[in-house]
Amino acid sequence: MTKLIQSSIARKVVMALSGIFLVLFLALHFTINFTSVISPDTFNEFSHFMGYNPVVQFLMQPILIAGVVIHFVMGIILEIQNNRARGVKYVQFKGSANAPWVSRNMIYSGAVVLAFLGLHFYDFWLHEMAFKYVEVNPEDPTRYYAETVEKFAPIWRTVLYVISFGLLSLHLWHGFASSFQTMGLNNKYTPAIVNFTKIYAVAIPLGFAFIALYHHFNPIIH
Amino acid sequence: MKIYLKIWRQKDAASKGKMVDYTMEGIEGDMSFLEMLDILNEELITKGEEPIEFDHDCREGICGTCSLQINGRPHGPDTMITACQLHMRSFNDGDTITIEPFRAKAFPVIKDLIIDRTAFDRIQQAGGFISVNTSGHTIDANSIPIEKEKADDSFYAAACIGCGACVAACKNASAMLFTSAKVSQFALLPQGRVEATDRVLNMVRQMDIEGFGNCTNTGACEVECPKGISLENIARMNREYLSASLKG
Numbered sequence: 001m002t003k004l005i006q007s008s009i010a011r012k013v014v015m016a017l018s019g020i021f022l023v024l025f026l027a028l029h030f031t032i033n034f035t036s037v038i039s040p041d042t043f044n045e046f047s048h049f050m051g052y053n054p055v056v057q058f059l060m061q062p063i064l065i066a067g068v069v070i071h072f073v074m075g076i077i078l079e080i081q082n083n084r085a086r087g088v089k090y091v092q093f094k095g096s097a098n099a100p101w102v103s104r105n106m107i108y109s110g111a112v113v114l115a116f117l118g119l120h121f122y123d124f125w126l127h128e129m130a131f132k133y134v135e136v137n138p139e140d141p142t143r144y145y146a147e148t149v150e151k152f153a154p155i156w157r158t159v160l161y162v163i164s165f166g167l168l169s170l171h172l173w174h175g176f177a178s179s180f181q182t183m184g185l186n187n188k189y190t191p192a193i194v195n196f197t198k199i200y201a202v203a204i205p206l207g208f209a210f211i212a213l214y215h216h217f218n219p220i221i222h
Numbered sequence: 223m224k225i226y227l228k229i230w231r232q233k234d235a236a237s238k239g240k241m242v243d244y245t246m247e248g249i250e251g252d253m254s255f256l257e258m259l260d261i262l263n264e265e266l267i268t269k270g271e272e273p274i275e276f277d278h279d280c281r282e283g284i285c286g287t288c289s290l291q292i293n294g295r296p297h298g299p300d301t302m303i304t305a306c307q308l309h310m311r312s313f314n315d316g317d318t319i320t321i322e323p324f325r326a327k328a329f330p331v332i333k334d335l336i337i338d339r340t341a342f343d344r345i346q347q348a349g350g351f352i353s354v355n356t357s358g359h360t361i362d363a364n365s366i367p368i369e370k371e372k373a374d375d376s377f378y379a380a381a382c383i384g385c386g387a388c389v390a391a392c393k394n395a396s397a398m399l400f401t402s403a404k405v406s407q408f409a410l411l412p413q414g415r416v417e418a419t420d421r422v423l424n425m426v427r428q429m430d431i432e433g434f435g436n437c438t439n440t441g442a443c444e445v446e447c448p449k450g451i452s453l454e455n456i457a458r459m460n461r462e463y464l465s466a467s468l469k470g
């Protein structure tokens with residue numbers, strides 16, 4: 001680990017690999033969530049499987065949490081080192097003249113996503129842990145859909161989620177394609193990777209926002 | 223043209239500097255930016271004041287010495303040029319122009335606008351060379367066939383003049399574009415492959431020791447580089463570094 005922290009390229013690779021891992025996880029998470037809009041039963045089945053399968057719970061979940069922690073801790077280390085590398089600050093620095101806003105503000109879009117993850121863990125993960133291991137309730141494979149809808153009843157939570165998805169979109173807009181460059185991939189496929197990044201960075205957060213809004217408004221309309 | 227200048231003045235490395243205001247009249251569009259500073263310095267000397275120290279040598283865009291941060295950008299508002307190639311016609315009558323030294327912890331200010339870029343020399347010395355026996359048995363370079371494409375890419379990388387604009391432009395003060403150009407120019411050629419593993423490991427290690435920041439792929443360096451050094455070189459260096467690390 002100390003060797004990793006010592007090399008700038010190794011730090012970058014840790015950032016890129018954990019980022020790509022989170023991108024893959026996000027696609028899976030989105031797929032499962034989207035079933036809640038199509039079929040509550042399917043959503044319940046998936047959720048129950050994820051909640052009680054020992055491989056998911058005791059292998060994949062810790063790996064995911066480690067991935068998130070490694071990513072944001074390394075992000076903060078990079079930010080501190082990069083600030084120090086400037087030394088005396090410029091009186092005038094025109095960052096917008098040569099680099100896009102999203103690429104210069106990854107720490108801020110990341111910080112909002114991190115704050116969101118705090119809320120999201122409190123909302124769903126902590127609730128699950130309490131349900132299963134503290135209150136030791138019996139298994140109930142049909143509760144997930146109703147619980148999710150209930151979560152999105154307050155407008156403030158729905159709004160906070162939607163704003164966070166907006167910032168996630170900005171984070172991915174730069175981050176996804178950037179991780180390929182970090183891994184040493186810059187060739188004739190790069191324009192395709194950049195285009196795919198743009199589609200992914202818009203479609204996935206937009207989809208998540210749609211799901212949140214759907215569960216907020218669906219019960220009001222019906 | 224009448225021009226208002228805000229220029230960084232700093233007595234020596236140990237002193238704290240500050241921005242000082244100057245006003246200049248009768249500036250012509252055809253004057254180069256450095257000529258404008260020459261005229262200002264003549265005025266200062268005539269008045270018995272200390273002239274503004276700034277670095278320059280060739281004044282034709284090939285040596286990379288003229289390190290000026292002009293209006294928040296290395297080498298000023300135009301791209302693909304050094305500060306000596308910038309002309310006053312890029313500015314308008316009544317403009318305020320700020321001039322600062324390139325800023326990086328690894329490039330400490332020596333005086334006024336002059337910075338110490340020996341950090342780049344040390345990166346170069348760590349591996350930016352090939353070991354050739356020059357004791358009278360030098361083999362003709364053309365005796366080794368090289369693909370045209372690789373020769374071209376190597377040549378483009380070798381165009382880096384070590385000016386430091388990439389570091390100055392980067393929000394992280396990262397020296398990845400410079401180092402990657404110096405790694406790439408050899409990595410692409412058969413003569414350079416022999417020492418490729420040690421070269422990339424040693425040059426990146428030196429770059430880190432000097433205290434440059436971590437690249438976050440903003441691409442500012444590529445936009446500001448007067449020689450158009452491409453980000454592809456950074457990807458190549460990362461590849462080289464990763465495979466060299468795995469080899470151990």
Ligand code: HEM
Pocket residue numbers: 012015016017018019020022023026071072075076078079106107109110111113114117171172174175176178179180182437438439
């Ligand atoms: C689901 C959540 C997240 C995903 C999918 C994600 C994805 C990514 C990706 C793919 C990169 C690019 C890595 C590279 O350029 O090589 C990146 C960079 C970055 N991430 Fe995240 N990230 C997430 C959450 C966070 C959080 C919570 C933080 C906390 C501060 C954060 C901070 C950063 C920073 C500072 C960078 C910039 C480093 C760089 O550009 O090299 N990210 N992220």
Ligand code: SF4
Pocket residue numbers: 286381382383384385386387388389399400403443446447448449450451
């Ligand atoms: S890569 Fe470009 S900007 Fe950086 S030192 Fe070389 S010539 Fe200057």
Ligand code: FES
Pocket residue numbers: 277278279280281282283284285286287288304305306307
């Ligand atoms: S003085 Fe040589 S490049 Fe400007």
